[in-house]
Amino acid sequence: MAAPLLRWGCPGRRWALVWIDRGSRLRSRTPTLPTTERTRGQSSGTQQPLHTAQKSRKGEHKWAAVVGLEIHAQISSNSKLFSGSQVCFAAPPNSSVSFFDASLPGTLPVLNRRCVEAAVMTGLALNCHINKKSLFDRKHYFYADLPAGYQITQQRLPIAANGSLTYGVCIGKKQSQMAKTVRIKQIQLEQDSGKSLHDDLRSQTLIDLNRAGVGLLEVVLEPDLCCGEEAATAVRELQLILQALGTSQANMAEGQLRVDANISVHHPGETLGVRTEVKNLNSIRFLAKAIDYEIQRQINELENGGEILNETRSFDSKLGCTVPMRDKEGKQDYRFMPEPNLPPLVLYNSTSLPAHADIQQVVNIDQIRDMLPELPSTTRERLIQKYGILPEHSFTLLNEVGLLEFFENVIKETRAEPKKVTNWVLNNFLGYLKQQHLAVSESPVTPSALAELLNLLDSKTISSSAAKQVFEELWKGEGKTPAQIVSEQELELMQDQEALEQLCHAAMEGHPQVVTVSYRSQVFMGQLDTCPLFLLHPINNPYICVST
Numbered sequence: 001m002a003a004p005l006l007r008w009g010c011p012g013r014r015w016a017l018v019w020i021d022r023g024s025r026l027r028s029r030t031p032t033l034p035t036t037e038r039t040r041g042q043s044s045g046t047q048q049p050l051h052t053a054q055k056s057r058k059g060e061h062k063w064a065a066v067v068g069l070e071i072h073a074q075i076s077s078n079s080k081l082f083s084g085s086q087v088c089f090a091a092p093p094n095s096s097v098s099f100f101d102a103s104l105p106g107t108l109p110v111l112n113r114r115c116v117e118a119a120v121m122t123g124l125a126l127n128c129h130i131n132k133k134s135l136f137d138r139k140h141y142f143y144a145d146l147p148a149g150y151q152i153t154q155q156r157l158p159i160a161a162n163g164s165l166t167y168g169v170c171i172g173k174k175q176s177q178m179a180k181t182v183r184i185k186q187i188q189l190e191q192d193s194g195k196s197l198h199d200d201l202r203s204q205t206l207i208d209l210n211r212a213g214v215g216l217l218e219v220v221l222e223p224d225l226c227c228g229e230e231a232a233t234a235v236r237e238l239q240l241i242l243q244a245l246g247t248s249q250a251n252m253a254e255g256q257l258r259v260d261a262n263i264s265v266h267h268p269g270e271t272l273g274v275r276t277e278v279k280n281l282n283s284i285r286f287l288a289k290a291i292d293y294e295i296q297r298q299i300n301e302l303e304n305g306g307e308i309l310n311e312t313r314s315f316d317s318k319l320g321c322t323v324p325m326r327d328k329e330g331k332q333d334y335r336f337m338p339e340p341n342l343p344p345l346v347l348y349n350s351t352s353l354p355a356h357a358d359i360q361q362v363v364n365i366d367q368i369r370d371m372l373p374e375l376p377s378t379t380r381e382r383l384i385q386k387y388g389i390l391p392e393h394s395f396t397l398l399n400e401v402g403l404l405e406f407f408e409n410v411i412k413e414t415r416a417e418p419k420k421v422t423n424w425v426l427n428n429f430l431g432y433l434k435q436q437h438l439a440v441s442e443s444p445v446t447p448s449a450l451a452e453l454l455n456l457l458d459s460k461t462i463s464s465s466a467a468k469q470v471f472e473e474l475w476k477g478e479g480k481t482p483a484q485i486v487s488e489q490e491l492e493l494m495q496d497q498e499a500l501e502q503l504c505h506a507a508m509e510g511h512p513q514v515v516t517v518s519y520r521s522q523v524f525m526g527q528l529d530t531c532p533l534f535l536l537h538p539i540n541n542p543y544i545c546v547s548t
Contacts, residue, residue, distance in 0.1 A: 064268045065295045066275075067231055067261060068223030071238060072216050073248040074192065074256040075118045081191055081215035082109030082152065089254050093208040101213040103147035108341050113363070115189060115215040116159070116345065118247035120368050122217055123160030123187050125241055125375055130365050132347045134159040136189075136339035141332065145194030145207055153190035153218075155336050159345065160187040165221070166377060167237040168395055169230060177391045182234050183222040192216050211255075217248065223262065227295070228288035235259055236284055240376040240398060252282045261291050264308070265298045273298070274308040278315055278322055290315035294322050379404070387411070387418035396426055402440035403430065406447050413451035416458040424454060428468070432475055444477030453482040466491040 077087060083098040100107040123130050135157040138150040163184035168177040194212035198205050219238065225231045239257060242248040250257040259282075264275035278294055281287045293315075298308050313322040348357070350366040374382075380394040383404075389397075397404045407425050411418060429450065433443060453474070457467045466486070473485045486492055494503075 062268065063265050063299050065226050065263065065265050066223045066272055067225035067227070067263050067291055067295075069221040069225065069231060069235065070260040070262070071219040071221070071235060072192075072258045072260075073122075073219065073238075073242055073250055075115045075215040075217055076246060076248050077112055077114040077118070077215055079112060079114075080213040081112050081115050081189065083213055084110075085213065087214055088210075091210055093206075094210060097209045097212065101147070101209055103149075109152065109339075111342065111345070112215060116347075116363050117368060118215075118245075119159045119187060119189050119217055120347065120363060120365060121245050121372065122219075122242065122247045123163065124365075124369050124372060125245055126160075126163040126165055126184055126187070126219075126238075128160035128163030128184060128187060130160050130347065131157060132349075132352070132365075133157070134345045134347075136342045136345070137336050138339050140335040140337075143193065143196075144205065145196045145209065145212065147194075147209065147212065151191050151193070152339055152342070154188035156338075158186040158188035159347075161185065163187070165234060165238060165241075167230075167234045168391075169233055170392070177395060180230065182224040185220040185222050187220075188218050190216050190218055228291035231259075231261065231291050232284045232288035235287060236399065237376065239284075244373055244375055244379075246373075252284065255282060258282050259287055261287065261294075263291060263294045263298070265295060265302070273302075274310050276308065276310070276322075277312045279312055279325065281315060283317075286315055286317050289317075289320060290322055293320065297322065387422070389418065389422050393422055393426060396430075400430065400440060406440050406443075409447035410451045410454070413448055414454045414458070416451075416454040420458070421454060424450065428471055445471070445474045449474050449482060456482055456486060460493060462486055462491050463493060466493075 074087075075081075079085060080087060080098075080101065083100040085096045085098040085101055088096055098107075100109060120130055134154055136152055137155040139153050139155065140150040142149055161184075164181050165184055166179055166181045169180055171178050192211050192214040194207055194209040196205050196207060221234070225234065235257075239250045239252075242250045242257075248256060252258075258280050261278045261281060262275050263278065264273040266273040276294060276298070278290050281290055294313070301308060309324075309327060311327045312325045314325050315322050347363050347365055348354075349364065353362065353364060376398050379398060380391070383389055383394045383397065384391060397407055403425070406429075407421065410421050410425065414421060429443070429445065432438075432445075433440065450471075453467060453470055456462050456470075457464065462470065469489070469491060470482050470485045473480065473489075474482065480488075
């Protein structure tokens, strides 16, 4: 069989879109949409989703699941890890490819200082030990979007190791938060690969090398997790930490954060089972679904007398199931070897820093430690202590992008109590956002407008029901202030005692039968359409209660 050909076009220094003829290797199958990206090695066949799980019969042993994660976060940097090519999402194909990225002979890697500092900062935030000396290695494997035939990574001695990540899990009917910790084995710097876009209709694969060589942080978690919810919560916490540090934008929709999950099941007290790996999960929701599905699939397979294969699988989000990609029974030999073109990476602290060292040429661990911002766990504690909100509310404020900033801006401009602000932001404001599938940045209601509305409510200018009406009007985005809406719709509460009594007497005189027969049930309350507050002075009629 003829080997697939990689065809390159190079107009100037911009690499044209390249492709591989795969016609001789394709099996007969139903055509799929043209030029769609598919995960490396993913099977194009379909598999019916597993809808129900078999319940354990009496006397049977329970199953325990073990989940470990490998998380790849794209480093926020202007250029790639070992070249000066720009990092730009959605750039034209092969428009950000240097000679080194394309692995042309004679090109050498130059380490990006920004990527090293990002790795150190992330390691410190995750309680890792920072190795003052780390090494780079070549990991050999062939794939078309990896032009060199190897990836530069840190297998033997990574930049950071032995850390921990604490996250909160909801327990009980009240959804109270319980803190759990997962160990971090290591954090390593490595290159990303390019993208392969498979066009099955034309039997060809398009290669885009814009992503090839982009710096990655690979965070390897120990297998301390047991279900999809735990894994999803841990990854979300890591995502918040990376975004707070600024070391990665961690936008999963743009492929800046990708997760591989290793999953196995076993009976408690017995040896661990055979594991499968679910690759390239780029959504927290899909991560939880893929893990839970794979756990139940393995349990069902074993209870029905089958066996679990050591294989790589992918998650089909449309079917809601995992599908096989390739087996891993024969262990792949990556032929790790030291990277000959890169010396050991040496870091310093304040005590070991050479006296006449050029600060532009060294990385000071202690200096980076002093630059650490407030981390999400500290932010949540501050919110609880400062505003007296519930722990679960602090998690919600941080988990929604931009919601914490919106909340704190409202707090600054209103006289209302923090608990009332929290209630309005999390229930009314966030509820409207969810209903219309909007981000906080897309909200038609500004923090100033909500603060003004809460001030009107706090001063008892309007009632709670009127405040909700005003909020609905604000959501229409017509540019009116809460005070203007209240004035136009005459929603303010009446504070004049005499005027209130006159309205009440007029209502009673207009409905004498209701007052005589049904005063105890207060049927006539609904007749005061022009008065949002019904108040009858007890001196005039001691049998009728004061109502609001």
